Amino acid sequence: MANSMNEKYLLILRGLIICLFSSNLYAEMYVDRSIVIFETGGSQREDVKVSNTGDEVIYIQVEVFSVLNPGTPEEARVKVTDPKELKLIATPNKMVIPAGGQKLIRIVNLETNNTTERVHRINVTPIVAPLSEETSQLRIIVAYQILTIIQPISPQAELLATRSGNVVKFENHGSSNILLTEGSQCKPNDATECEDLPSRRLYAGNTWELGLPYDAPLAYSVRTFDGIRKQIIK
Numbered sequence: 001m002a003n004s005m006n007e008k009y010l011l012i013l014r015g016l017i018i019c020l021f022s023s024n025l026y027a028e029m030y031v032d033r034s035i036v037i038f039e040t041g042g043s044q045r046e047d048v049k050v051s052n053t054g055d056e057v058i059y060i061q062v063e064v065f066s067v068l069n070p071g072t073p074e075e076a077r078v079k080v081t082d083p084k085e086l087k088l089i090a091t092p093n094k095m096v097i098p099a100g101g102q103k104l105i106r107i108v109n110l111e112t113n114n115t116t117e118r119v120h121r122i123n124v125t126p127i128v129a130p131l132s133e134e135t136s137q138l139r140i141i142v143a144y145q146i147l148t149i150i151q152p153i154s155p156q157a158e159l160l161a162t163r164s165g166n167v168v169k170f171e172n173h174g175s176s177n178i179l180l181t182e183g184s185q186c187k188p189n190d191a192t193e194c195e196d197l198p199s200r201r202l203y204a205g206n207t208w209e210l211g212l213p214y215d216a217p218l219a220y221s222v223r224t225f226d227g228i229r230k231q232i233i234k
Helices: none
Strands: 017-022 029-031 035-038 045-052 058-068 076-079 088-091 094-097 102-109 118-126 137-142 144-150 159-164 167-172 178-187 190-197 200-202 207-211 218-224 227-233
Touching: 029 118, 029 144, 035 045, 045 094, 058 088, 088 118, 094 102, 102 118, 102 144, 159 227, 167 200, 200 207
Parallel strands: 035 144
Antiparallel strands: 017 137, 029 045, 045 102, 058 076, 058 094, 058 118, 088 102, 118 144, 159 167, 167 207, 178 190, 178 200, 178 218, 218 227
16 A cells, blocks of 8 residues: 555554453553664664553564565565565563553565665564453554554665646655655745645655646655755746
8 A cells, every 4th residue: 555644644544443351451552763873884783672551561573574565556565485585573472561661573685685675564563362252451552563664775865856837756766765744835925824735655757646736846755765955846
C-alpha cells in the first residue's frame, strides 16, 4: 500500500490495535524509534529500546519483513524464513519484559554493498495470553512497526517537481528515498492565509501527484541522504 499518510502517525502499526476484555491489570509498550536508517559507510547495527510502563509482564514477538516495490500500489511485504536469504536480522525474536522494565532489539544489516536501496518493516507485537470468560474490563494493546531503510552504496538524490494548474507531480529519479514534509501553499494574493500540505516519503522510482488548494507557488522541506533543504515550486 502506498504511503499516503504522514509517517509520524502511520508507523504506529496501522489497524493492529487489539481490544480485549481483561482483568484490572494494565500493560503499555513503547518503542523509542519508529524509523531506523542505515547510512552508507555508517554502523551496520542499530538498537531500538522497548519499554513496558505497565504493571504486568509483556511477552513480545519480533518479525522482519522485506518490502517489495515500496511506496507503490504493488507494494508487498514478505517474511523471509530461509536463513540463507536473510539480509537484515532483528534479535531477539521473542522478549519478556517485566513491569517497568526495558529491553533492546538489535537490528543488524548483513549486506553492505547493495546497489539499490532496501526497505524493511519490523513488527513488534505483544503476545496476548488467553483470557477467562469471566473478565469484564476493556484492554487495549498496541503493536508497533519500525520502518528500516538501508541506503545503497552510492546514493543519489534527484527530485523532479512539475506543475500543471492545481496539480503538482513529484518524481524520485534518484537511488535513495526522499522525504517531503512541512508542505504549505498560500493564497495567490494573500500570503497570510495558507494551507498545510500532506507529507510523503518517495522511494526510488516513486511518483506522486497532489491536488492543490490554489493555483500558486508551494513550498516543501526536502530531506535526502545528504541533508534537508527548502524547495519552492512555482
